[in-house]
Amino acid sequence: MAQGAPAFTPKSDELPPIIDVHFHAGIESFPGLPPMCPNASQFLASDPDDGPEAPIGWSDEDCSPRLYPSKPGEYLSDMIAEMERLNVKAVVFGKPDDVKKWVEAAPNRVIPGTSFDIGPNVDKAQQLKMLEMAFTQDGFKVMGEIGLQYAGMSPSDMSVDDYFALAEKLDIPVAIHMGTGGSGRANIGTPTYRASMGDPLKLEDLLARHPKLRVQVMHAGYPMIDNMLAMLGANSHVYVDIAGLIWSYPLEEVNRYIERLVDAGFEDRVMFGTDQMMWPKLMSYSISIIQNADYLTPQQKRDILYNNAARFLRIDKEKK
Template identity: 75%
Template sequence: MELKRKIALLTLPFVSAVTGQAALAQNMAGDPPPVIDVHVHAGDFSANAPMCPNAAQFLASDPADGPEAPFGWSKEGCTPALYPAAKGQYRAEVLAEMKRLNVTAVVFGEVDQVKAWAAAAPERVIPGTAFKSVVSPDQAEQLKRMEVAFTKDGFKVMGEIGLQYEGISPSDMRAEPYFALAEKLDIPVAIHMGTGGSGRANVSSPKFRGSMGNPLLLEELLARHPKLRVQVMHAGYPMAENMLTLLQASSHVYVDIAGLIWSYPRKEVNRYIQRLVDGGFGDRIMYGTDQLAWPGLMAYSIGLIQNADYLTPEQKRDILYNNAARFLRIKK
């Protein structure tokens, strides 16, 4: 079983990221074009079974039937299945994939965890960290730790900011000191907005509020901090109209398609990305995985962009690299 799992991990990226002659040509030409993944999580996450990306539906549940599963994805077979990293090997396996696929990633997590990732692959890791909760009594201490991280330890992005999981708007004044710090230090912020709970927020995240993921809730925050660069994680899915309204109103706002890209039916994912591109915002969409447990997820999701017939080659490169390089001020 262990050998079978390793074989699947080794072969999966070539099945999903590129196919046939394209894969052969890429290998002969050397490294693939650079990619920036703006949404990876540090830590040592575990999963007990392979995951089928882009499941066809979310299933209803009934509390009368006993304990409810924390995830609502339908159980279905798929090729390829995404296998979790071996126990204790998540960081090593993800970093190996990043090297093979020529990916640089913004890695979010506890300061010490992210430092370990950066030490293992300094040329590929952009460190990011966030505050734990705006209702925490140690706000002053959190702010002090974050300022040290950004001014002395080389951290570059404030995120992931999960206010929606607390049922709190990003414009809530309780979060104001953190965003004020980000603007003062010229640090971009990455805010979870839109999708969440994997079809079972009522079971797994009772404080989560879908209404707090409305992209237009960012407007008051942006008015207070006009120079703040904001990454709307998960692209505010599924609120496309409000997301487009915000993008039209604020040129400092970008979106990432992490999580969204593998958590919903493929047709729906493509439709949402195409809606943003057709709306005129192809230069604000950034590739991401929301990597948590499955190293093969990176190649699989890159493949969804590479194989999108509604995108031009230029638009694909913008999503996979150019837009994030501009947002993060990475010199090409």
């Protein structure tokens, strides 16, 4: 049985604020996601000769809590209710029109983010024009999620450098997927995904070209902790989020990775996130992992849950 963290149960209506820096606008891109056991104990091996292979490799095990997806059409309202209950503000990523629906529904809870498409048929000039309008006229605040790793590309690839140049010019932070994402079946579900492109050292040339760029390394570059620490040590504009990682791996492993980041002296650059897709209770569950981490001080918990993201996103200067 998967060992989950105790549920986070609010005790008052005046909870300290939390920022989730990694949240998805809708479930259209994630059809048919089943109930989920967070912090599953293992990734199962498979054999291509044994018939159709499952698209994900998490073990099928009993667990408590088991997290259930929203019913069709109810994800937005379910999540806004959770964000209100838990006093969470979220950086919501997606297509501009999808994200705008969230902004309209909960303007005080949503920090809008959007990114560019990748592929041979993409009109780069059109994409750049769309992004510039989004960030200068439509109120978008973060360029992300940038999923170059799923296309087998490095963030330092010159073919996408114009997008990062725009972000630096407009002083917009970028959120780049680096690390976890294969789910044990990358070759089946996402055949162009390359684990090697999640190496945080792949950021070096990009950062040398754009030294003022603020970078959010999604999933904290898991599991490449040594290279992640090297990048944090070399570049003070680089932060990490622990989204996805926080529930995708055994809890002991998750805590060990976060503890390494903190023990190495980078507690002021670790940001909370969920990688929320369609399981409403994933938010409170993920918060509970930080709240119950006995290796973190109360101040470190507040920094991870709010202060670090507020600084990175320039929301305010006051610690809460």
